[in-house]
Amino acid sequence: MYNDEIPKYKKKxxxxxxxxxxxxEYKKCLLYVSELDDYMLADYCIECNKVYNIYVISEKVEGxxxxxxxxxxxxxxxxxxxxxxxxxxxxxxxxx
Numbered sequence: 091m092y093n094d095e096i097p098k099y100k101k102k103x104x105x106x107x108x109x110x111x112x113x114x115e116y117k118k119c120l121l122y123v124s125e126l127d128d129y130m131l132a133d134y135c136i137e138c139n140k141v142y143n144i145y146v147i148s149e150k151v152e153g154x155x156x157x158x159x160x161x162x163x164x165x166x167x168x169x170x171x172x173x174x175x176x177x178x179x180x181x182x183x184x185x186x
Contacts, residue, residue, distance in 0.1 A: 112137050120165070120172045125179045129165045134175060139185040141177065 114135045121132040121144065133142040147165050148157045160168065175185050 110138060110140075114138070114140065114142075116142050118172055119175045120169045122174055122176045123178075123180050124176065129162060129169075129174075130180075131169070131172075132175070134185055139175075141183060141185060144180070 115137065116133040117136055119132055119134055121130045121134075121141070122128075123130060129147065131145040131147050134140065135142070146159070147168075148159050150156075151158055177184075177186055
């Protein structure tokens, strides 16, 4: 009688993933990350402001096989045609 009341296994609860009701259309931007106090290159959705790819901005040093990061001023000068967007942390999925 006691064994009949206890289920044999715990039922799994499935998490549903919320899907967007639009097709994401990504556009490049210069992303300012407050946590790092630095700029990065990223893609964001025009409709919902979802951040997609985040790229570290760097350049190859001539004559060697090394790569160096650009300063804030160099990044702003190089990508002056892109809009600047902002996030608090690098792990944020949406623009603030």
